[in-house]
Amino acid sequence: MTPQESAGGRVLPVVRAPDPVLSRPGALVDPTATEIVQLAADLVATMRVSPGCVGLAAPQVGISAKVFCVDVSAHPKTRGHHGTFVLCNAEVISATRNEKAREGCMSVPDLTGDVKRASRLVVRGFEPGSGAEVVLEAEAFEARALQHEIDHCDGLLFLDRVAGAHALHARKTYL
Amino acid sequence: MPLLAITVLGHDRPGIIAETTGVLAQLGLNIEDSTMTLLRGHFAMMLVTDGASDAGTVEESLAGLTADGSLSVSVREIPTESVSSRGSAYLLSVHGGDRPGIVSAVVAEVAKVSGNITDLTTRLAGDLYVLIAEVDLPGSADVAGLQRALEGVAGELGVGVTLRPLESDDL
Numbered sequence: 089m090t091p092q093e094s095a096g097g098r099v100l101p102v103v104r105a106p107d108p109v110l111s112r113p114g115a116l117v118d119p120t121a122t123e124i125v126q127l128a129a130d131l132v133a134t135m136r137v138s139p140g141c142v143g144l145a146a147p148q149v150g151i152s153a154k155v156f157c158v159d160v161s162a163h164p165k166t167r168g169h170h171g172t173f174v175l176c177n178a179e180v181i182s183a184t185r186n187e188k189a190r191e192g193c194m195s196v197p198d199l200t201g202d203v204k205r206a207s208r209l210v211v212r213g214f215e216p217g218s219g220a221e222v223v224l225e226a227e228a229f230e231a232r233a234l235q236h237e238i239d240h241c242d243g244l245l246f247l248d249r250v251a252g253a254h255a256l257h258a259r260k261t262y263l
Numbered sequence: 264m265p266l267l268a269i270t271v272l273g274h275d276r277p278g279i280i281a282e283t284t285g286v287l288a289q290l291g292l293n294i295e296d297s298t299m300t301l302l303r304g305h306f307a308m309m310l311v312t313d314g315a316s317d318a319g320t321v322e323e324s325l326a327g328l329t330a331d332g333s334l335s336v337s338v339r340e341i342p343t344e345s346v347s348s349r350g351s352a353y354l355l356s357v358h359g360g361d362r363p364g365i366v367s368a369v370v371a372e373v374a375k376v377s378g379n380i381t382d383l384t385t386r387l388a389g390d391l392y393v394l395i396a397e398v399d400l401p402g403s404a405d406v407a408g409l410q411r412a413l414e415g416v417a418g419e420l421g422v423g424v425t426l427r428p429l430e431s432d433d434l
């Protein structure tokens with residue numbers, strides 16, 4: 089979707105774990121439905137106002153649906169990227185070349201975790217509005233962001249994927 | 264001389280590890296395995312050392328750490344254990360709203376199938392409670408059965424649980 093299409097987006101409150109909506113698999117959606125187009129715009133608007141946010145999935149704004157947005161273009165870890173986009177009903181087609189890196193999440197603000205993710209990824213999804221099928225090849229940080237958001241749509245957090253008992257870290261001090 | 268198990272616990276400040284390991288080096292002790300973390304901001308370290316000093320001597324030599332009362336140190340002799348991994352390694356992840364009894368209820372299911380927890384971290388962050396455990400399950404263990412039992416317990420506690428094989432990429 090283009091930035092013009094996201095212009096009508098509203099900034100929604102982001103829910104935090106342990107809110108059960110984050111652990112529920114999201115419903116498949118009709119990407120052409122008006123409310124899904126609105127949701128897509130809302131996700132982009134909410135991502136835009138959140139510092140450092142490179143992706144946001146519908147369950148994070150309390151809506152159990154398979155819709156997310158990603159934009160890694162401004163992130164220092166980014167190599168190649170596709171700018172801002174929203175996908176509905178996305179699924180991973182192929183995932184190769186695992187790399188481990190530390191991940192955080194707006195819905196788990198106090199913890200980070202080392203998570204192994206594919207650094208070469210092919211994803212299929214549908215554009216909100218047109219409903220057109222999109223097959224997207226991503227690598228490196230964008231691939232990581234996509235897997236993180238697709239996990240959200242499946243009711244999974246990075247906490248379900250950390251690499252080991254010593255791979256979970258407190259982000260803040262306790263003082 | 265037997266191995267020594269040394270624990271250092273208490274108020275965190277820079278330099279605790281340097282002081283501790285400096286004393287151990289002077290005594291000619293080799294640090295075999297060690298782990299250190301902050302638990303709710305408190306310093307917590309455990310080491311196993313090998314060398315020609317007895318527990319009493321080491322504890323006396325570490326007295327400088329405990330002098331102001333901010334740290335406690337204990338040293339005890341332990342036998343050599345044969346390190347053997349039995350069965351298959353799994354990673355257990357539990358997260359949800361904080362409530363009493365999450366850890367005990369979950370690990371009880373692991374114990375029922377003779378699973379051995381080899382590493383465990385729990386964190387409380389706001390209302391969110393997270394448990395990550397590495398578990399060795401014996402070859403005879405009914406993994407699918409354990410999965411169901413864990414899901415049952417997790418459902419009662421209102422938390423989510425995942426159990427998956429712990430893979431290592433050999434490069």
Ligand SMILES: [Zn+2]
Binds near residue numbers: 195240
């Ligand atoms: Zn997230």
